[in-house]
Amino acid sequence: MNVHLPESVEEAVALLGQGTVIAGGTHAFPRLDPTESIISLRRVAGLSGVTQEGGRVRVGATTTLTTLAREVDFLREAVHSIASPTIRNLATVGGNLFVPQPHGDLAVCLLALDAEIEREGDLVTAVSFDEPERWFYRKAMRRRQNSASIVTVASDGARIALGGVAREPVRALKAEEALAAGDIEAAAELSVEAADPFDDAYASAWYRRRVLPVHVRRTLSHAV
């Protein structure tokens, strides 16, 4: 195996295809075959950091979840629902986009925020989004901390994004229509139409589908 340590975005992009890209390494690294090469983004200059200007938030791809929670108030609760401090010190915002559900609760938030992804070639370099006027978030899990999602719901009061109930974060478009009409009950019931849940060690597909409307209703009833 090779460990590539590019120091610039250009170098990193030129290396794509020669190994698995890792940043924090919390998800991909321990799952790699020992012979597989890695391209670490840890030493790439200028890929981390948060800037906020005029309500627009821009987050570099290798910004850690710890830094994001410190810098962006409205996302703190959501970030703190992900893993543990020792993982959040390593795990990155860009990496969160690529982990399969029931992990990747931040990606669910970014979907609800209609975040834009900046790329150089196939390398994600940053995400940016407008700070919402209202914010709703809820994650149902087996324990109060450090557990994967059974159901995750994120909303800015218009868009509704779901995690835990499909292999990727999904928008609940029918539920959004009901929410736009002011009917939270109907939005909760219709959210099931966006779900394609799976069984895993945390919950069965049946259970996820059954409790989804409950969590959507509770989420939309109380702003963070």
Added chain:
Amino acid sequence: MPSSVIELELNGDTVEFLAQPGTTLLSALRDTLGLTAAKRGCGVGTCGTCTCHVDGQAVMSCLVPVETINGSTVKTLEGTTPVDGLSPLQQAFLDGFATQCGFCTSGMIMAAEALLAENPNPTREDVVTAISGNVCRCTGYESIIHAILDAAAKA
């Protein structure tokens, strides 16, 4: 690919060693440098027994390819132990019977060290969060939480 020379500021000393590509910080500590306080529990970042500090932050050393932190400052449990006696957290764990089999202890103490460095007067909730990535398979969490709160109160 050949091994590379890694330099770390480890527990206050500069160390240089060879690491094969993909060697984790945990493996370098245990197998190359002979520091065995950090334990290999799961190897995939879910148990916390390998917790060390890299540049002042508590991380799971089994998830860090050591080449990626060349030049960094690393602290392990050995580095928190004074020449004579025990550190305040170690003493609190001993006094509070907060070790059973002991396998999780070094990771628990390193997670607690990071907490107390940032927040010298933590609430119980802060402590629970700080060790939420650390598994005690003897399930001795209550005495561990008490020991960390005790060490904070005595500081």
